[in-house]
Amino acid sequence: MDSTVEIVSATLGLSFELLLRTVPIVVIGVLLAEVLIALRITDRIASVAYPVTTFSHLPRECGTSFLLAFISPQAADAMLVDYYNKGMIGRVELVVAALINSFPSVVMHWRYLIPVYVPLLGVFGMIYFAILMGIGFLKTGIVMVAGRMLLPGVPASGPPERPPGKTLSLREALSAATGPTAKTLRRILGIMIPTIVAVAFLIEAGFFDAVAAYLEGASRLFPIPPEGLAIIAAKFGSYVAAASLASGLLAAGDISGRDIVITLLVANLLTSLTTYLRWLGSFYIAIFGPRRGTEIMVISVILQDGLLLIAIFLLARFW
Numbered sequence: 001m002d003s004t005v006e007i008v009s010a011t012l013g014l015s016f017e018l019l020l021r022t023v024p025i026v027v028i029g030v031l032l033a034e035v036l037i038a039l040r041i042t043d044r045i046a047s048v049a050y051p052v053t054t055f056s057h058l059p060r061e062c063g064t065s066f067l068l069a070f071i072s073p074q075a076a077d078a079m080l081v082d083y084y085n086k087g088m089i090g091r092v093e094l095v096v097a098a099l100i101n102s103f104p105s106v107v108m109h110w111r112y113l114i115p116v117y118v119p120l121l122g123v124f125g126m127i128y129f130a131i132l133m134g135i136g137f138l139k140t141g142i143v144m145v146a147g148r149m150l151l152p153g154v155p156a157s158g159p160p161e162r163p164p165g166k167t168l169s170l171r172e173a174l175s176a177a178t179g180p181t182a183k184t185l186r187r188i189l190g191i192m193i194p195t196i197v198a199v200a201f202l203i204e205a206g207f208f209d210a211v212a213a214y215l216e217g218a219s220r221l222f223p224i225p226p227e228g229l230a231i232i233a234a235k236f237g238s239y240v241a242a243a244s245l246a247s248g249l250l251a252a253g254d255i256s257g258r259d260i261v262i263t264l265l266v267a268n269l270l271t272s273l274t275t276y277l278r279w280l281g282s283f284y285i286a287i288f289g290p291r292r293g294t295e296i297m298v299i300s301v302i303l304q305d306g307l308l309l310i311a312i313f314l315l316a317r318f319w
Contacts, residue, residue: 007204014200019193026287029068029075030082030184034177036064052100056147061088062097070104077101077287082184091292096147098288098296099140099303106136116240120247124257128264131315135307142303195286223316227255228263235267236274242267258319262312269308276301 053063061083069076077098084094113132117125224232227249235242246264249255255263276297284293 007201010204011197011201014204015197018196018200023189025072025074026078026189027181027185029072029078031177031181032068032075032079034082034181034184035173038173038176052144056096056100056144057151057153058093058097058100058147059089062093062100065097066101066104069101070107073101073105074283074287076104081287082180085184085187086180092150093147094288094292095296095299096143096151099143099300100147102300103136103140106133106139113239116243120243121250121257121260124250124260125243127257128261131261131265131311132268135304135311138307139303222262222266222312224263224266225255225259228259228266231260231263232267232270235264235271258315262315262319265308265312265315269305269312272305272308273301 050060050063052058052066053060056062062080065076065079065083068079080089080094080097080101083089084091089097113129114125117128119125121128231242231246231249234245242264246255246260250257250260284297287293288296
């Protein structure tokens with residue numbers, strides 16, 4: 001009984017923390033989308049992303065979301081959902097744009113990878129980082145080509161013209177955006193809140209820890225030395241711990257730089273699966289809904305981890 005009470009209490013605390021971290025960002029994303037639509041300046045903001053959206057046969061509105069993803073992936077995807085609910089983009093456009101929106105988060109890895117991995121592992125830390133960036137570029141390129149093949153071409157155009165009609169002030173745009181924002185948020189939050197509570201319960205019940213333990217055992221299937229198993233185990237706890245352990249083994253001469261890079265990639269592959277499971281509920285399903293969120297996450301996992309798996313075995317074979 002005490003154990004059940006502790007799990008329920010911890011679940012409520014974690015749910016509150018996750019909701020506090022996620023809901024305000026989603027609200028901002030939806031509101032921003034509605035304000036930009038009301039101000040009719042979406043095209044001008046999205047002009048920077050024209051090469052991405054034009055090549056992928058995506059409408060200009062998706063360019064605004066792509067740029068926002070460099071700041072907040074949650075807000076960017078909430079913006080896409082708002083466009084989808086308004087009929088501005090279709091299902092395939094939503095999926096393609098959401099997958100492309102994952103690229104900025106890969107690029108922003110530098111914020112925590114470089115300050116840790118480069119000082120501890122030197123050139124091998126840079127190689128590891130460069131491979132992850134290369135996989136991110138390749139994944140995005142594949143999605144862009146898929147969009148070009150699956151979606152009809154958008155009409156070619158130059159700089160956006162100033163739309164006809166009265167230009168609203170910021171206050172008027174905020175007022176006009178209030179109603180549509182509330183309608184969209186009711187739909188999103190109705191799914192998000194119970195989903196996040198369910199994910200928090202699974203975390204506190206130890207479900208993801210059990211998955212991590214199973215995946216840690218699967219590391220023996222990969223071309224890494226026995227010393228690398230400790231690095232993978234550490235990675236399930238913290239990327240800093242993994243980098244610190246790898247640095248010590250490298251300095252002691254117990255493992256080569258080549259094996260360090262391959263081991264870290266294997267660790268990234270295995271830990272990403274538990275990360276995706278956590279994010280399935282607290283991010284993908286919460287924002288896109290159960291069916292669409294699962295579809296986007298599965299495609300993202302297949303692309304990201306498929307390319308990572310290929311990179312691991314290519315490095316093991318040719319390096």
